[in-house]
Amino acid sequence: MAGVRFWREFDTRYRMLATRCSQCGLVYFPPRTVCRKCRRRSVGKMEKVPLPPQGTVLSYTVVHQGLKGFDAQVPYVMAIIEFEGGVTVLGQVVDCDPEDVAIGMEVKPVFRRVREEGEAGVIHYGYKFAPPCFPVCVDESLASPE
Amino acid sequence: MREVAIVGAAMTKFGELWDRSLRDIGLESGMLVLMDAGMETEDVEALFLGNMSAGRFIQQEHIGALIADHAGLADRGIPATRVEAGGATGSLALRQAYLTVASGAHDVVMVGGAEKMTDVSDRDAEETMSFAADQEWEVFFGATLASLYAMMARRHMHDHGTTPEQLAHVAVKNHAHGSGNPKAQCRNKLTVERVLGAGRVAEPLGVLDCSPISDGGAAVVLTTLERAKEITDEPVIIRGSAQASDTLALHDRWSITSQRATRLAVQGALSQAGKELADMDLMEVNDGFTIAEIIALEDLGLAEPGQGGRLAEEGVTALGGDMPVNTSGGLKARGNPPGATGIAQIVEIYDQLKGRAEGRQVADARVGLAHNVGGTGATVAVHILEVA
Amino acid sequence: MDVGILSYGIWIPRHRIATEEIARVWGKDGASMAAGLGVKSKSVPTVDEDVVTMSVEAAEMALRRCHFDRADVGAIYVGSESHPYAVKPSATIVAEAIGATPDLTAADFEFACKAGTAAIQTCMGLVKAEMIKGGFAIGSDTSQGAPGDALEYSASAGAAAFLISSGPDIIARIDHTLSFTTDTPDFWRREGQRYPSHGGRFTGVPAYFKHVVTCGEKMMEAQGTSAEDYDQVVVHQPNGKFPLKAAKSLGFPREQVETGLLTPRIGNTYSGAVPLGLAAILDKAGPGDRVLVVSYGSGAGSDAFDITVTDAIADYHREGDDLVETRIAFNKFIDYATYAKYRGKILMGGGE
Incomplete structure (x- = not known):
């Protein structure tokens, strides 16, 4: 029943809704119910806001010894993404080759399968990040129309 | 607050201890430290035990009581407390023991740390x-x-x-x-x-x-500086x-x-x-x-x-x-x-x-x-x- | 009331495998396989992509490209033959992910390769009856062919989402739709079976061609039109050959088929095939362009649509990342072993 613990966070896991402290304007992702700066003064004054549509890679790593459930993706890229306003989010970077990733690279969120609870269990969906799609043709003749 | 000193310190060998269980490791470090301190089991008034994840490693929680038991302390019924803080587990157990002695709650406290990792892949x-x-x-x-x-x-x-x-x-x-x-x-x-x-x-x-990835245990015995001076000329003070x-x-x-x-x-x-x-x-x-x-x-x-x-x-x-x-x-x-x-x-x-x-x-x-x-x-x- | 497409979005996975690479593994002549099927390469989803993820990306793109309140999405139908769950709807996950919950109806459709167009018809009905302001019809598949089977050379992955609504902002008006349905066992997958089965050459004349051509003819008869009245046609495309032949039977020369013919480069995206083909046509269409659409689903049936592009398309965002051509060109070719890993064709150990 581990699906339940993620079900209650679908706003965050599916749509990346963050919270913003209406006192000081700091944005939190994952959402916080209490502002780290304003603390008690922020209680009940945190509002839900969407994150900016894109961010940049603050740091990253190419994982060769991955967690169980990620074997088919090794080597996979984990990164900390910085959004405008300073919010930082950890996630996987997909749809590019590990050697293409660099600090400062622009990425946008994509909706992907993150984990699954075995073959019979719940599938956990959520955000990952991908570079904006740009034409990369490895083999021109295969990629062009007949 | 009272000044606190260490009067004994010991550890097992660290490594892949295939022939030893978490209980064995806890016991060994407990015995080693008592010998080092020149103390008897009866001298220990409380035990703090650092263990990060026995629940995951050997499906065993309630580690404070377990190690107290296997360190030969069960019959004395002394308080045994497990502490956890990820990789900082051991030092936080030490700190709890330190505060306990400094506060005057106990005069002699054993603090141990043990982990058995190699029973899982x-x-x-x-x-x-x-x-x-x-x-x-x-x-x-x-x-x-x-x-x-x-x-x-x-x-x-x-x-x-x-x-x-x-x-x-x-x-x-x-x-x-x-x-x-x-x-x-x-x-x-x-x-x-x-x-x-x-x-x-x-x-x-x-x-x-x-x-x-390692198995191993370590333990120290803390007491008041006053008491430590009765035991050694060169107490190590926290x-x-x-x-x-x-x-x-x-x-x-x-x-x-x-x-x-x-x-x-x-x-x-x-x-x-x-x-x-x-x-x-x-x-x-x-x-x-x-x-x-x-x-x-x-x-x-x-x-x-x-x-x-x-x-x-x-x-x-x-x-x-x-x-x-x-x-x-x-x-x-x-x-x-x-x-x-x-x-x-x-x-x-x-x-x-x-x-x-x-x-x-x-x-x-x-x-x-x-x-x-x-x-x-x-x-x-x-x-x-x-x-x- | 005019009902039509307010917006649309697509998703095509980045990875491709060449027909010749698949043929190499199974000891076939790759060049002749590619020529015979009219398929040079097909799209391959990675392990973290499925019908739901592609549907969400397609629907998000559609919402990004128009002004439509997510709360006004009154219906979401996801048509697919490869829903990740046998029981538990894909449509609810899509609804939650795009922020359309909870005031809407949602369901998964299955009708082989035409579940997506069936969803368009359903949404049209709801909009026309003024039961909803707008609804999503999504065709999305990560179809599989058995290793070595003819289907393996074409079965691929992709999705397109159409936001069906009414009013002056619709970019394409759907003037008419009709269907042609019979019980024809040309292709099926029994519950619990991993790969589908098919009737070989029986899938051609009595199945695909009969339904597509008859349905197209019925549409033109109903509308009093002929091929010359349309600028583009898109028909279901299980390979690169069938659609050209079916269109020709309906009177369409090759030039009117090619814009919406994606199978030669990305394979048969099943429920995504005709929707993606239509999206490729809309990417390039101008006001007044008329499009004939005929889908096909094994089992069997066809849905036809007579569509006229409106003036609103002139202001519609159609560039960069959103284009079908951009996503087709954004690709990486992989070998069969990697493909087998991504598609779960390797038997994994359960132990340590």
């Missing part, structure tokens, strides 16, 4: 270590503990020009130190080339940038004990190339001890990954921010250098059973201050510092010991 063990990071917002997405430290390393390199060779020097130094420590898990010497050529775990970190926290998740930090909790904890411990970092004769520093030692030494104040990579490279932190760091071999070579690590650091400082660290003794060591980190820096404890 390497992958399960690595995964469990990752649970000291944020399960919901880091590990869920595929982040291992190594990958989080790798991101710190990548950014450190980007911002400060730290090199892979500098990371490798940390491993080379700590293995050289470990080769002199009979209790260490890894006693082989390394070269920079070998570290750089090892398989990658999470770039830029390779297998030899990471501490091993001059400073401080602990600090930070966000659980790395990405929530104001910086990923510095651990704020280390800075807070070292300030607290130094100020309590009335000392400066330069007063230290040696340090045991959390080097679960090579980059961790570099960042820790910057946050402790041994190097300017961004300059920590030079220390091992230039020999400053080697035995015989200006400030020997991790003479035990550190987490990297001594081994890293997380529940025991923080206590094993204390055992090393104790042995050094007592002048009994054969094969790796720092000459005239009087004051030492131990720095222990949980997760990626969400918990840090710093202790300063001085021999009277």
Whole structure:
């Protein structure tokens, strides 16, 4: 029943809704119910806001010894993404080759399968990040129309 | 608060202890430390036990009672308390014991740390270590503990020009130190080339940038300074004990190339001890990954921010250098059973201050510092010991 | 009331495998396989992509490209033959992910390769009856062919989402729709079976061609039109050959088929095939362009649509990342072993 613990966070896991402290304007992702700066003064004054549509890679790593459930993706890229306003989010970077990733690279969120609870269990969906799609043709003749 | 001293310190060998269970390890470290302190079981008034994840490693919780039982303390019915804080588990157990004696609640307290990791597969063990990071917002997405430290390393390199060779020097130094420590898990010497050529775990970190999976136990006995003086002419006094926290998740930090909790904890411990970092004769520093030692030494104040990579490279932190760091071999070579690590650091400082660290003794060591980190820096404890 | 497409979005996975690479593994002549099927390469989803993820990306793109309140999405139908769950709707996950919950109806459709167009018809009905302001019809598949089977050379992955609504902002008016349905066992997958089965050459004349051509003819008869009245035609495309032949039977020369013919480069995206072909046509269409659409689903049936592009398309965002051509060109070719890993064709150990 581990699906339940993620079900209650679908706003965050599916749509990346963050919270913003209406006192000081700091944005939190994952959402916080209490502002780290304003603390008690922020209680009940945190509002839900969407994150900016894109961010940049603050740091990253190419994982060769991955967690169980990620074997088919090794080597996979984990990164900390910085959004405008300073919010930082950890996630996987997909749809590019590990050697293409660099600090400062622009990425946008994509909706992907993150984990699954075995073959019979719940599938956990959520955000990952991908570079904006740009034409990369490895083999021109295969990629062009007949 | 009363002054608190250590009157006995001991540890099992760290490594893959195939023939021993968590109970055996707990018992062995308990017996060893009592012998070292010259005490009887009856002298112990309370037990604090550091254990990070027996629930995952051997499906056993309620570790305080278990180890008290197997250390021969069950019939006495003394309070036994388990403490957990990821990789900082051991030092937090020590701190709880320290506060208990300092407060006057108990006069003689045993504090142990034990972990049995090899009853599960390497992958399960690595995964469990990752649970000291944020399960919901880091590990869920595929982040291992190594990958989080790798991101710190990548950014450190980007911002400060730290090199892979500098990371490798940390491993080379700590293995050289470990080769002199009979209790260490890894006693082989390394070269920079070998570290750089090892398989990658999470770039830029390779297998030899990471501490091993270890079984092991360590224990110390604390008592009041007054009582300690009855036992020994040279009690080792806990001059400073401080602990600090930070966000659980790395990405929530104001910086990923510095651990704020280390800075807070070292300030607290130094100020309590009335000392400066330069007063230290040696340090045991959390080097679960090579980059961790570099960042820790910057946050402790041994190097300017961004300059920590030079220390091992230039020999400053080697035995015989200006400030020997991790003479035990550190987490990297001594081994890293997380529940025991923080206590094993204390055992090393104790042995050094007592002048009994054969094969790796720092000459005239009087004051030492131990720095222990949980997760990626969400918990840090710093202790300063001085021999009277 | 005019009902039509207010917006649309697509998703095509980045990875491709060449027909010749598949043929190499199974000892076939790759060049002749590619020529015979009219398929040079097909799209391959990675392990973290499925019908739901592609549907969400397609629907998000559609919402990004128009002004439509997510709360006004009154229906979501996801048509697919490869829903990730046998029981548990894909449509609810899509609804939650795009922020359309809870005031809407949602369901999964299955009708082989035409579940997506069936969803368009359903949404049209709801909009026309003024029961909803707008609804999503999504065709999305990560179809599989058995290793070595003829289907393996074409079965691929992709999705397109159409936001069906009414009013002056619709970019394409759907003037008419009709269907042609019979019980024809040309292709099926029994419950619990991993790969589908098919009737070989029986899938051609009595199945695909009969339904597509008859349905197209019925549409033109109903509308009083002929091929010359349309600028573009898109018909279901299980390979690169069938659609050209079927269109020709309906009177369409090759030039009117090619814009919407994606199978030669990305394979048969099943429920995504005709929707993606239509999207490729809309990417380039101008006001007044008329499009004939005929889908096909094995089992069997066809849905036909007579569509006229409106003036609103002139202001519609159609560039960069959103274009079908951009996503087709954004690709990486992989070998069969990697493909087998991504598609779960390797038997994994359960132990340590």
